[in-house]
Amino acid sequence: MPKLDIGEGPEGILELSNEEIIKEFELTLQAAGASKETIRAYMAAIRDFVLFTNNKPLREVTLRDIVSWRNTRARMGFPGSKTNNSVKWQVTLHYYSILLRRFFQWLGLRLRVPGSKRIAPRIDVLSDEDLRKLLNIAKKPQDRLLLTLLISTGLRSRELLELRVEDIDFNSRVIKVRSAKYGKERLVTAPQDIFDALSAWIKLHRLKPGDKIFKISYTGLYKKIKRLATRAGIDPNKIRPHVLRHTFATLAIRRGLSLPSLQRLLGHSDIRTTQVYLHLTIDDIKREYDEKLRGALGENTKTCNKCNREIPVDALYCPYCGASLEETHLEKSEVSA
Numbered sequence: 105m106p107k108l109d110i111g112e113g114p115e116g117i118l119e120l121s122n123e124e125i126i127k128e129f130e131l132t133l134q135a136a137g138a139s140k141e142t143i144r145a146y147m148a149a150i151r152d153f154v155l156f157t158n159n160k161p162l163r164e165v166t167l168r169d170i171v172s173w174r175n176t177r178a179r180m181g182f183p184g185s186k187t188n189n190s191v192k193w194q195v196t197l198h199y200y201s202i203l204l205r206r207f208f209q210w211l212g213l214r215l216r217v218p219g220s221k222r223i224a225p226r227i228d229v230l231s232d233e234d235l236r237k238l239l240n241i242a243k244k245p246q247d248r249l250l251l252t253l254l255i256s257t258g259l260r261s262r263e264l265l266e267l268r269v270e271d272i273d274f275n276s277r278v279i280k281v282r283s284a285k286y287g288k289e290r291l292v293t294a295p296q297d298i299f300d301a302l303s304a305w306i307k308l309h310r311l312k313p314g315d316k317i318f319k320i321s322y323t324g325l326y327k328k329i330k331r332l333a334t335r336a337g338i339d340p341n342k343i344r345p346h347v348l349r350h351t352f353a354t355l356a357i358r359r360g361l362s363l364p365s366l367q368r369l370l371g372h373s374d375i376r377t378t379q380v381y382l383h384l385t386i387d388d389i390k391r392e393y394d395e396k397l398r399g400a401l402g403e404n405t406k407t408c409n410k411c412n413r414e415i416p417v418d419a420l421y422c423p424y425c426g427a428s429l430e431e432t433h434l435e436k437s438e439v440s441a
Contacts, residue, residue: 108136113210118163122154125162129210141262149200150207152182162211170217174201227380229351230343237336238343245308247332249301250318250325254345256294258352258370261322261345269306270313274299281371290371353381 181193205217242248266283330340367378408422
């Protein structure tokens with residue numbers, strides 16, 4: 105999270121009420137060029153802390169208050185949490201602690217918000233089968249274009265919904281992302297058929313250069329993807345717009361795209377953020393094992409006649425089903441006779 109240049113609060117800021125202080129800080133963030141998401145995160149962290157202290161005047165806050173807030177949230181979670189997910193609580197607590205530390209610095213309070221170990225959030229991705237199901241069920245032009253853009257570019261939902269006709273360079277096959285996180289523009293690309301579909305969509309709706317390509321809200325996009333998942337026979341709890349971004353990134357890594365290239369496509373400031381997609385599932389490991397090692401080890405194995413599993417060539421008993429290999433050999437011989 106890039107550090108914003110917000111300086112220090114004005115003289116006498118602590119003489120104001122908590123609500124007035126929070127409002128003044130919000131205006132400071134806006135003036136510093138903070139994105140809506142960043143401002144929303146700061147406000148959520150600050151208001152959660154103030155709520156926990158029963159609106160205790162910020163000028164009277166002590167280190168004991170901060171430690172009590174952190175310990176309680178780590179143990180019991182945050183108000184409104186729908187699930188008992190301690191990992192998610194720890195991730196939220198990590199970021200809230202950073203935001204509160206900066207807020208207290210702005211206030212001029214000499215309070216040290218203890219750090220917390222950053223726990224990587226779980227990365228949910230769609231399986232190849234679920235991805236095929238989702239694309240197959242998306243028959244309407246808008247549904248299919250929304251899905252294929254998300255899956256082929258890794259755009260964040262807000263970036264997708266803010267795309268305008270003038271952001272698409274059809275000759276160079278490049279999309280300019282202007283509404284990127286932290287206000288940083290970047291360029292992404294996609295397969296030719298995506299640009300062909302975009303061109304047809306723009307012509308069909310007679311869109312002008314400054315028009316948004318999709319006239320749909322985030323809520324509308326969220327509900328649409330959930331409905332498509334349900335129709336495709338996919339658990340709707342497994343999918344949301346950001347899962348498609350994770351799916352794109354994971355597929356890109358599996359198919360050999362370099363980490364620096366993926367970092368640029370996703371718009372990550374720190375390559376360590378991109379590295380979370382280097383995870384390998386057990387299915388990946390099993391598949392690679394079968395491809396790389398099974399043939400090489402085959403000369404030293406044989407198959408149990410009862411359970412059909414591969415076992416050491418010199419084994420007298422199957423380690424899986426316990427069958428005597430001499431007995432199974434005799435049984436097989438008698439059947440053959």
